[in-house]
Amino acid sequence: MNHDRHVPEQAEPADGGAIAPDRPRVAAPAEEAITVATAAADASTTIEALLANPLRDPRDKRLPRVAGPCVLVLFGVTGDLARRKLLPAIYDLGNRGLLPPGFSLVGFARRDWANQDFAQVTHDAIKENARTPFREEVWKQLAEGIHFVPGEFSDDGAFDTLATTLAEIDEKRGTGGNYAFYLSVPPKFFPVVVKQLKRTGLANPPEGAWRRVVIEKPFGHDLASAKELNEITSAVFPEESVFRIDHYLGKETVQNIMALRFANNLFEPIWNRGYVDHVQITMAEDIGIGGRAGYYDGIGAARDVIQNHLLQLLALVAMEDPTSFDADALRREKEKVLKAVRLPHDLALSTARGQYAAGWQGGEPVVGYLDEDGIPLDSTTETYAAVKLEIANRRWAGVPFYLRTGKRLGRRVTEVAVVFQRAPHLPFSEDDTEILGQNALVVRVQPDEGITVRFGSKVPGTAMEVRDVSMDFAYGESFMESSPEAYERLLLDVLIGDPPLFPHQREVELSWKILDPIEDHWSAQGQPEEYPSGSWGPASSDEMMARDGRVWRRL
Amino acid sequence: MTSFTMSGTNASKISAMLTRLRHQMGAPAVGMVLTLVVPCDERTQYDAVRSATDAAREHPSRILVVIEREAGEPARLDAELRVGEATPGELVILRLYGDLIRHAESVVSPLLLPDTPVVAWWPGGCPGVPAENALGLLAQRRITDARAAPDPIAAIASRADGYLAGDTDLTWTRLTPWRSLLAAAFDQPVGPVSAGSVEAKSGNPSAPLLAAWLSDRLDAPITVGDSQGPGLTCVRLAVPGGELTITRTDARLATLSKPGQPDRRVALARRSTAELLSEELRRLDPDEIYAATIRRLARDGSSV
Numbered sequence: 100m101n102h103d104r105h106v107p108e109q110a111e112p113a114d115g116g117a118i119a120p121d122r123p124r125v126a127a128p129a130e131e132a133i134t135v136a137t138a139a140a141d142a143s144t145t146i147e148a149l150l151a152n153p154l155r156d157p158r159d160k161r162l163p164r165v166a167g168p169c170v171l172v173l174f175g176v177t178g179d180l181a182r183r184k185l186l187p188a189i190y191d192l193g194n195r196g197l198l199p200p201g202f203s204l205v206g207f208a209r210r211d212w213a214n215q216d217f218a219q220v221t222h223d224a225i226k227e228n229a230r231t232p233f234r235e236e237v238w239k240q241l242a243e244g245i246h247f248v249p250g251e252f253s254d255d256g257a258f259d260t261l262a263t264t265l266a267e268i269d270e271k272r273g274t275g276g277n278y279a280f281y282l283s284v285p286p287k288f289f290p291v292v293v294k295q296l297k298r299t300g301l302a303n304p305p306e307g308a309w310r311r312v313v314i315e316k317p318f319g320h321d322l323a324s325a326k327e328l329n330e331i332t333s334a335v336f337p338e339e340s341v342f343r344i345d346h347y348l349g350k351e352t353v354q355n356i357m358a359l360r361f362a363n364n365l366f367e368p369i370w371n372r373g374y375v376d377h378v379q380i381t382m383a384e385d386i387g388i389g390g391r392a393g394y395y396d397g398i399g400a401a402r403d404v405i406q407n408h409l410l411q412l413l414a415l416v417a418m419e420d421p422t423s424f425d426a427d428a429l430r431r432e433k434e435k436v437l438k439a440v441r442l443p444h445d446l447a448l449s450t451a452r453g454q455y456a457a458g459w460q461g462g463e464p465v466v467g468y469l470d471e472d473g474i475p476l477d478s479t480t481e482t483y484a485a486v487k488l489e490i491a492n493r494r495w496a497g498v499p500f501y502l503r504t505g506k507r508l509g510r511r512v513t514e515v516a517v518v519f520q521r522a523p524h525l526p527f528s529e530d531d532t533e534i535l536g537q538n539a540l541v542v543r544v545q546p547d548e549g550i551t552v553r554f555g556s557k558v559p560g561t562a563m564e565v566r567d568v569s570m571d572f573a574y575g576e577s578f579m580e581s582s583p584e585a586y587e588r589l590l591l592d593v594l595i596g597d598p599p600l601f602p603h604q605r606e607v608e609l610s611w612k613i614l615d616p617i618e619d620h621w622s623a624q625g626q627p628e629e630y631p632s633g634s635w636g637p638a639s640s641d642e643m644m645a646r647d648g649r650v651w652r653r654l
Numbered sequence: 655m656t657s658f659t660m661s662g663t664n665a666s667k668i669s670a671m672l673t674r675l676r677h678q679m680g681a682p683a684v685g686m687v688l689t690l691v692v693p694c695d696e697r698t699q700y701d702a703v704r705s706a707t708d709a710a711r712e713h714p715s716r717i718l719v720v721i722e723r724e725a726g727e728p729a730r731l732d733a734e735l736r737v738g739e740a741t742p743g744e745l746v747i748l749r750l751y752g753d754l755i756r757h758a759e760s761v762v763s764p765l766l767l768p769d770t771p772v773v774a775w776w777p778g779g780c781p782g783v784p785a786e787n788a789l790g791l792l793a794q795r796r797i798t799d800a801r802a803a804p805d806p807i808a809a810i811a812s813r814a815d816g817y818l819a820g821d822t823d824l825t826w827t828r829l830t831p832w833r834s835l836l837a838a839a840f841d842q843p844v845g846p847v848s849a850g851s852v853e854a855k856s857g858n859p860s861a862p863l864l865a866a867w868l869s870d871r872l873d874a875p876i877t878v879g880d881s882q883g884p885g886l887t888c889v890r891l892a893v894p895g896g897e898l899t900i901t902r903t904d905a906r907l908a909t910l911s912k913p914g915q916p917d918r919r920v921a922l923a924r925r926s927t928a929e930l931l932s933e934e935l936r937r938l939d940p941d942e943i944y945a946a947t948i949r950r951l952a953r954d955g956s957s958v
Contacts (some may be wrong), residue, residue, distance in 0.1 A: 139811055153871050154837040159943040161830045161933065165838045193921065199838055200918040236921040237907040243919060273915040275842065548692045573685060 110440065166594030168201045168274045170244075170265060174252075174292060175283035176206035176217065180315070184346075185283065186221050187228040188586035193241050194231040195583075197591055201272040204242035207261060209251050217247035234611060244272055252288055258295040276308035278594050285394075290331045297335045305503035313593055314343045316407050319447055320398060320609035321618065329604050338604060343594050347408045347513075348600045349585030349592075351574065352548040356415045356515070357424075359542070359550065366540070369519070371494045376537060378500045379516040380409050380414060381650055382544075383508040385460060387632075388482070392473030401452075401484040401614060401621075404504040410437065410610045411602060412515055412544075413500055417490055426598040430606065437609040441489045446620040448646060453630040453637030455507040459632040465507065467632070481627045482506045485640040486617060487647075501645065503640065507632040512654045513544040527563055536567045539652070549573040658735040665764040668733050672744055675737040686743055688935065689766045693720045693758070693789055698802075701927070702777040703745065708928030710743040712955045713935040716767050719747040720789065722755045729754040731761060759788040766792065771938050775931065776785045778802045783816035795938050797931070799824040806859035814952035819940035821860050825859045827930040831922050832864060832886060835900060839910055844898060847872040850891035855883025864889070866951035867943075885924055 155162065171189070175181060192198050206217045222242075226233055248264055269276055278301065278488070282292060293312070296302045304310045312332060319325030332341050340346045347353055349360020360367060369375070383403050388395045395403065414433040421428040443449035457467040468482050470472060483505030490500065519538040541551040558564040592600055621627075628637040636653065643648050656675050660667065685950075690710075694702050699721060706717045729752035736745040746765065750758055766772055774784065774793035780803075781787040784796040800823050803809035810825050850868060854861035864886065865876040872891070881887040884905045891898045896913030908922035 128864060151843060152837060152840045153873075154833070154868075156838045156871075159833075160937050160939075161827075161943075162834050162837050165834060165841070167838075167841050196834055196921070200835070200920045201916075231847075234921065234923065239907055240919055240921045272918060273912070352745070454717055629872050 163195070164595055165197055166199050166202070166591060166592070167277060168199045168272075168592055169277035169279060170203045170205055170268055170272075170274050171590075171594070172205045172207060172261070172265070172278055173283060174207050174281065174288075176208045176220070176247075177210060178283050180283050182224045183228050184584065184586045185281070185590070186224040186228065188584055189243060190225040190229045190237065191231050191584065191587050192591055194229075194234060194237045197588075198241075199594075201244065201274055202241075203246065203268045203272050203274055204241070205246045205261070205264060205268070206250060207248045207250065207257075210247075210249055212247050212249055214245060214247050218242050221245060230587075244268075247583060252284075252291045252295065255295070255298070258299045262299040262301055262351055266269055276305050277310075279311045279313060281313040281593075286314075286317060286319075286328060289314065289328060293331055293335050302335045309340070310336070311340045311342060311499050311593060311596065312336050313344060315344050317398070317402065318343060318401055318407070318607045319611065322608060325604075325607050327609050329607075333604070339598070341604070342589075342598065342601045343604075343607065344589055345407050345411055345602055346585040346589065347544070348411060348602070349587075349589040350544060350548075351583070352542060352544045353412065353415065354600070355574075356412075356542055360416075361420050370517075372496055372498045374519055375495075375498050376518050376520045377498055377647075377649060378413075378414070379518065380412050380500065380502045380514075381516070381652070381654065382408060382504040382513040383510060383632075383635075383654060384504075384506050385508060386510045387455065387465060387507050388468070388471055388474075392471055396474050396480050398480055399452075399480045399484065399507065399613070400504050401486070401617065402544055405484060405486065405502055406606075406610045406614045407602070408513075409502045409504060410440075410613065411606075413440075413488070413502065414606070416515055416517070416542075417500070418496070421507075424599060426596075426601075427572045429599045430603045432580075433577055434603070434605055434609060436490060436492070437606060437613070439490050439492045439495075440609075440613050441491045442613070442616055443487055443489065444619060449643060450617055450620070451483075451485040451637060451640035451643050452481035452621055452624075452627045453505065453640065454478075454480070454627040455482050455505075455632045456629040458507075458632035458634070461506055467629075467631045468507075474631045477590040479622075479626055482620065483508075483627075483630060483636045484642060485636065487643065488613070501644065501649075501651075503636065503651070505630075505636050509633055509635055510654055511546065514654070515542040515544065516540070516652050518649075518652075527565060531563050532539075532565050534567070535565045541652075547573065656737050659733070660735070661730070661732045663733055665761050668735065668746060668748075669765060671735055671840045672737065672746070675735060676744075679737060685940070686716055686767055686770070688713060688715045688771045688773055688806075688938075690717045690779065690935075691720065691762055691772065691789055693716060693722075694777050696721060698778040699747070700820055702775075703747070705777075705927040705931055706775070707743075707745060708736075708926075709931040709935060712932045714743045715935075716743055716765070717745045718762055718765055719745070720758050720762060721747065721749045723749050723751045725752065725755055727751040745772035757788075757801055759792060762789060763792060768867060771795065773797065773935060773938070775934075776802075777927075781816075783818070784821055785816075794820050795934070796821050797824065797934050798822075799868070800859040801825060806857060807862060810859040810863055810948070814948040817945060817948060819945070822934060822941050822944055823948075824927070824930050825863055826941070826947070827933055828860050828885075828925070829864050829867070830933060831925070832889070832900070833867065835908065835910065835920060835922060836868075836889065839898060839900070839912065844912065845894040847874045847898075848892045849874055850876045850889070851879050851889040852876060852886065853879045853881040853890075854886045856880040858883070858885060860886060863947060864953055866954060867947045869954065870947060870950040 114182035170245050173181060189204060246264055248257060248261045265278060268274055280296060282289060302310055319328050414436050418432040419434040421432045454468045469476050469478060488500045517540045521537055525532050535555045539553040552570045553567055555565045556568040558566050589600060628639050630637040658671060662878060690706055692702050692706055699719060703719060731754060732749040734747040745826055772793040773795040774790050775797040777799060777815060780798040784798055785789040790796050800806050800810040813823060852861050852865045861878050865878050869876040887903055888901045899911045900908050902908035902922050906923045908920050909917050910920055911917045
């Protein structure tokens with residue numbers, strides 16, 4: 100930002116010739132860093148669009164990226180996700196002026212609704228859950244484009260009606276045949292919906308238009324089922340039209356991992372086995388399984404969270420710098436590092452799993468997992484999973500990555516902690532540094548998004564006593580009051596057709612390759628170890644760390 | 655909100671008091687991203703403070719309001735400090751008397767936050783060359799508002815004379831939603847534009863600026879016409895096969911018409927000063943498109 104202040108550094112040597120070889124050129128990396136930061140912050144509208152449109156100019160940074168005219172078709176509008184996240188996110192995009200003129204929203208569900216009923220549902224969802232204030236004119240713009248098609252997924256007639264409705268919308272609202280199909284439905288319905296889209300020709304765009312399909316996790320429950328699922332969608336949609344949503348990747352803090360690593364010069368030199376002792380990636384939830392018994396039982400914590408969110412976080416933290424921030428380059432680096440992930444030899448010693456028992460959680464009594472509605476009494480599904488992974492490359496060899504996730508833990512927190520080695524030599528007496536821990540850099544993903552750096556500092560007084568202190572950067576403090584919701588960013592990216600933040604099928608399969616052997620091992624172990632609700636997981640997890648001479652961070 | 659009034663004071667006492675107030679509240683001054691210097695008078699002060707503190711919600715900042723008082727009185731500095739729970743930043747209203755008026759920078763400079771950007775905003779009258787003004791010199795971004803000038807049209811038309819990289823005007827910021835909508839309308843090819851017009855309430859300085867931007871980008875003559883308002887009401891562009899128009903008569907909802915396509919309604923609300931200021935603070939690098947546009951406006955001058 101401080102352009103003006105950098106100017107003196109940029110001055111050429113007095114002789115006016117090339118830069119002297121013994122003098123490192125300071126300005127160039129700084130410029131690069133700015134470019135990278137900008138690219139990380141927002142990939143610009145596609146080059147072709149810029150060239151074709153006389154009113155756009157890459158230097159004109161005030162003009163936001165706005166999606167082209169299009170229709171979003173939402174399957175599963177009656178679901179919880181639609182009401183809490185998707186519909187409000189669409190409104191918030193509209194309120195920020197990011198939806199194109201003529202943007203239309205089509206709901207599809209097994210309800211006897213007319214357009215205005217769906218509009219009312221949308222209106223209520225927005226009033227209740229939107230991030231930005233309700234404004235009548237924005238609602239009017241949105242409401243004009245709201246349509247509803249009632250029907251079952253197996254009903255050919257309903258899909259024919261959908262096709263006609265979409266054609267009418269193109270006619271009436273000028274949306275040009277550009278449709279995004281958002282499948283906010285359980286994966287078992289994917290085959291029938293996708294088949295219907297193919298049958299009605301909705302999957303094939305006419306010349307100059309696009310068709311995209313958005314799917315939510317879970318992307319299968321193991322490698323084989325993930326491939327099966329992919330065959331269903333890829334038989335109809337080409338890979339570049341499939342957008343797999345991992346909403347963690349839409350979070351500002353997660354994208355900031357890339358800015359932190361690649362726009363700064365402060366961290367990258369120590370971001371390797373020479374300085375890093377180990378990395379802890381945690382996603383802890385304080386809630387139980389709630390009403391998700393049917394989905395959760397038999398799936399468990401590792402498949403639900405580690406396979407997607409935590410391995411994606413691992414990839415972003417551990418990958419090499421991509422040549423650019425376009426989808427190809429970024430995905431290639433993530434794939435490379437996922438391919439390099441190795442499991443320890445003895446899975447019994449390097450993994451842990453648990454199941455929550457009854458207990459007190461934040462001052463309230465809660466039931467154990469086996470007593471939850473809809474869970475069989477002999478369920479061996481884990482609600483806590485911890486694994487130790489290694490990355491076999493030059494940067495990370497010998498640095499363990501510990502991943503853990505669990506339900507009914509002490510607190511809701513997601514973070515990535517890079518824990519550094521101790522100083523090689525401490526010129527203080529042992530007593531002085533007794534309570535000094537290891538330096539750590541923590542990316543807090545949620546809640547209270549930000550970054551914490553922990554380091555030793557002298558305690559005021561006459562003795563040279565050194566103790567840990569932390570330095571804090573809070574997103575909420577330095578930037579917007581409320582940063583955009585992950586779904587806003589991801590929906591906009593779908594409509595613009597910008598895929599870097601969506602995992603590729605290859606990443607999904609690589610993640611299953613990492614997890615499948617662990618699941619196999621666990622399936623032969625019988626009942627997971629119990630841990631009391633409100634605690635920080637089973638004892639075996641702490642023992643796993645203790646064997647390596649380490650401890651989990653207290654969160 | 656903790657507030658504190660100091661009279662006959664100086665910058666170092668103010669600085670010490672800010673630190674003390676912060677500590678009393680148990681919140682050390684972290685996370686502030688910039689200093690906003692607001693030279694204004696008593697008349698514009700209240701609204702300026704309100705907008706600046708609103709904008710500070712998105713960009714936590716130290717806000718230094720500089721008010722010139724009686725030049726005839728002996729030199730004196732009075733200060734009003736507000737360190738809020740409601741706002742994440744700090745606010746200092748400085749009142750300058752006598753000879754001190756000519757040395758405002760001596761008060762402001764030691765109060766700037768270290769190593770973070772400085773932005774100057776003149777909500778009312780502004781110097782001819784903001785970048786050469788004593789306070790403007792401290793800032794890398796200087797925001798003026800032609801609408802506050804006695805003759806807004808003349809003011810915006812002459813901005814190019816005193817322009818230096820880093821200048822910007824809220825007249826330009828007000829156009830962003832219009833420009834964004836126009837750019838979106840051009841995302842689907844519409845062909846060459848042969849002529850066009852911008853309509854607004856008489857005396858609206860954003861209208862000639864929008865016309866200048868359009869003629870600069872589209873290479874076509876764009877005229878400015880008067881309407882009943884409020885604000886900008888209409889943009890018409892002659893394109894192959896008819897006319898592309900955006901009309902807005904209620905300051906909230908606009909209608910976009912393109913040849914061969916159905917009319918579409920789009921939210922296009924006028925924005926508050928706080929929102930304009932927030933947009934300005936989002937990017938602190940020089941706005942080259944603004945520079946090109948005011949130069950175009952100055953060149954076309956009377957023809958638009």
